Amino acid sequence: MTDRRKAVREMELGDHLCLLFDNDEERRSIMAAYVRDGVRAGHKIIYISDAVRAGDVLGWLAGDGRDAVMPEEGAPVDLAEAMEAGHFVVRTAEETFLASGRFEPQESIELMATEIDLALVQGYSGVRVAGEARFSLRRWPGTDQHGDFERMLDQVFMTTDIKAMAICQFDRRWFNAGYLAELESCHMGRVRVNDYYDDGTLRITPIFSPPGVELSGVIDGATGPAAEKVLASISTRTGLLCLDLGGVTGCDDDGLRLLTRADRPDLGPNRGLLLRGVPPGLGERLRSSGLAAAQGVAIEDGPG
Incomplete structure (x- = not known):
């Protein structure tokens, strides 16, 4: 069976991958590498938060002073500086997906496409999206269509020359196994931690x-x-x-x-x-x- 996992450092524009995790340190290591690599590559990074509060994302990615399981590779990246410059943006799932009061898959995809186009006009060479998907379990209006959203988004990534990549994060401790398998099938594969x-x-x-x-x-x-x-x-x-x-x-x-x-x-x-x-x-x-x-x-x- 073909291994559909890809190390985070190997991700390319056009990838739509999922991160299935039950260990917070593993998740943080993957997401920190993803964001730092994006800053180095001249990409705009859009982080959509839910389980981690928007105001805590920066400190969480930096590890809050703890030893990182995966040390930083390449030239050091100042994420606070990147955030101040607008290079790295954090938004809540609610403001991203429920601005109209209801989650609408097609509308959310169109808004994402607009964000990507704007970033390219601003001079970024690509866009990296990272989304926490736990919001879909909150029973907000329309969130029962989250599976449809992932299928539609995957189709966009597979059929267009999109200058973006995305990681959708799913906590195994919150999603039941059957639904998780369905959601995984809506992605090109999984992202995994970088090798030592x-x-x-x-x-x-x-x-x-x-x-x-x-x-x-x-x-x-x-x-x-x-x-x-x-x-x-x-x-x-x-x-x-x-x-x-x-x-x-x-x-x-x-x-x-x-x-x-x-x-x-x-x-x-x-x-x-x-x-x-x-x-x-x-x-x-x-x-x-x-x-x-x-x-x-x-x-x-x-x-x-």
Whole structure:
């Protein structure tokens, strides 16, 4: 089956993707990257807020001073400065979709098209829209047509040379699974967090529940240094570190040494290491190394 997920840094004008999330840190990491990349690219960013209050969006994207799970890539971006310049705009779902007192899909799409045209006239090279969709569950007049709106919007993105991209955000904790599947089908695919590393042999991707990384591919003498650098950069950010090894297809002795060193008792007594989805052969080698006997270490086998 084709993977319909696209890393946020790989998004292009014309993309209409959805973000299905149940972890707020994952969502924030994706949206912060999306907005920062847009500022760097000379795009107008329109953020439609609902679950996050409009006045809190700027601080939420910046992380309110907390360590970011995904560090900023590229030249630093001052989002407050971008907002002051009109480069980054935050609006509420109510003022965006219910200005007439009722949610009208066709009217909302036409207003969005007008916004995009205006931004292009103003000199922006494109427009990035990010919308929180929880408003559609509030039973405001017309919000029962939200599925129709997503289908119509997807058709616009697929059939026109639109100089815009969009991410529609759906919180799994609010939407039932059946309706969520229907809404997902109205998008070209899903957006996902950026990888820490991908050289075609090994891919390292952040995970959030529990925090850590997913490793897919081969861990060996060639890819080990990059993996070690990633693990060192995230090891101090959390008490529990999870390494999801379900996608590992090969691991030589250098890779094995790297995994056994992921246990870092020097970081404190509350340090924990979870190796999840471990392939059977690799699990036997890890247990033989003595890692499983270390305090705070758990090894969970993947399917045989």
